[in-house]
Amino acid sequence: MSLVKERRKTRQISVGSVKVGSKSPVSVQSMTNTRTQDVQATIKQILALEKAGCEIVRVAVPDMEAALAIEKIKQDITIPIIADIHFDYRLAIASAKAGVNALRINPGNIGEKKKIKAVVDCAKEHKISIRVGVNAGSLEKNIEKRLGTTAQAMVESALKNIKILEDLDFHDIKVSLKASDVERTVKAYRLLASQTDVPFHVGVTEAGGLYAGITKSAIGIGMLLTEGLGDTMRVSLTRDPVEEIRTGYEILRALGIRSRGPELISCPTCGRCRIDLFKIARETEKALLDHSSKIKVAIMGCVVNGPGEAKEADIGIAGGDGKGILFKKGKVIRKIDQDKLVEQLLMEIENIEIEKSGEN
Numbered sequence: 001m002s003l004v005k006e007r008r009k010t011r012q013i014s015v016g017s018v019k020v021g022s023k024s025p026v027s028v029q030s031m032t033n034t035r036t037q038d039v040q041a042t043i044k045q046i047l048a049l050e051k052a053g054c055e056i057v058r059v060a061v062p063d064m065e066a067a068l069a070i071e072k073i074k075q076d077i078t079i080p081i082i083a084d085i086h087f088d089y090r091l092a093i094a095s096a097k098a099g100v101n102a103l104r105i106n107p108g109n110i111g112e113k114k115k116i117k118a119v120v121d122c123a124k125e126h127k128i129s130i131r132v133g134v135n136a137g138s139l140e141k142n143i144e145k146r147l148g149t150t151a152q153a154m155v156e157s158a159l160k161n162i163k164i165l166e167d168l169d170f171h172d173i174k175v176s177l178k179a180s181d182v183e184r185t186v187k188a189y190r191l192l193a194s195q196t197d198v199p200f201h202v203g204v205t206e207a208g209g210l211y212a213g214i215t216k217s218a219i220g221i222g223m224l225l226t227e228g229l230g231d232t233m234r235v236s237l238t239r240d241p242v243e244e245i246r247t248g249y250e251i252l253r254a255l256g257i258r259s260r261g262p263e264l265i266s267c268p269t270c271g272r273c274r275i276d277l278f279k280i281a282r283e284t285e286k287a288l289l290d291h292s293s294k295i296k297v298a299i300m301g302c303v304v305n306g307p308g309e310a311k312e313a314d315i316g317i318a319g320g321d322g323k324g325i326l327f328k329k330g331k332v333i334r335k336i337d338q339d340k341l342v343e344q345l346l347m348e349i350e351n352i353e354i355e356k357s358g359e360n
Helices: 039-052 064-074 089-098 113-125 141-147 151-167 182-193 210-226 241-254 277-288 338-359
Strands: 013-015 018-020 027-031 056-060 081-084 102-105 129-135 173-178 232-234 263-266 296-300 315-319 323-328 331-337
Touching: 013 129, 027 241, 039 056, 039 064, 039 241, 056 064, 064 081, 064 089, 081 089, 089 102, 089 113, 102 113, 113 129, 113 151, 129 151, 141 151, 151 173, 151 182, 173 182, 182 210, 210 241, 232 241, 263 277, 277 296, 277 315, 277 338, 315 338, 323 338, 331 338
Parallel strands: 027 056, 027 232, 056 081, 081 102, 102 129, 129 173, 263 296, 296 315
Antiparallel strands: 013 018, 315 323, 323 331
């Protein structure tokens, strides 16, 4: 029996070349933390995100210089780019003209209807989609006054903003409902799910540093995905955005939804371990970031946890006293000196990848 329920049925929209909706895979995205006006720094970070598997990237557009920089950034990247806009409708229009593939706005904070219509008309002209981004910390004052910063308030804001766009005959919409805690975030998506067919961008905002952020995101996003809620996702971490992508794919892999690159399994170590397994695991993990093959790699501390417990791994190593063993599918291949373990393991991984590519 699958852990994940059937996906909620949604309309299909496009963010550049990436389709978002229940008929498409759950996509993984991130946001740059460079100044968008610094074109070279932003390009460098986006290229690193692309390498890590990022499928959609968002950039902050706080002023006209940032909006105009998008045209230059687009020339050197391949993944779709979203402009994150607040308040100033002119920045949304300038970003659309500069070539963004989508806008992230709150129609309610853009201002009077003619300004919203100008943004929508521009989005239609350039065939780009819009994300209605609702955050618990920035709700409309009248909604917050009545309902507080609750899940119900977030849903009311989302429905109000979706209606604004749909009343202007614009339907290429996705929506996010994010709070800094798991409970409100999950509750808001659950409440909205039956009230619209707009695709969901899921995530827990302001989740925190590495440990708090990964924990909140894994639980919150994981709960939503198991319920079939979520069409694109971002893990928010106070960290290098590449870490957001790695975490996103690990969440999807753990749920059996999607996988990217080798799966690394390793034991937590115990008193039997006689090699520097922490260092070996770090080095291996870093080396495998650029690999795209779907193989299982085991890093085990001793022969007790080695070929036996990790016999399903395509390839693995287990430690000894200054030495280690290399094994494939539970069968020991040879002994290796500790200082050569990672080197030999990576060599064998490349051989397996070459074999697998020949089979396809």
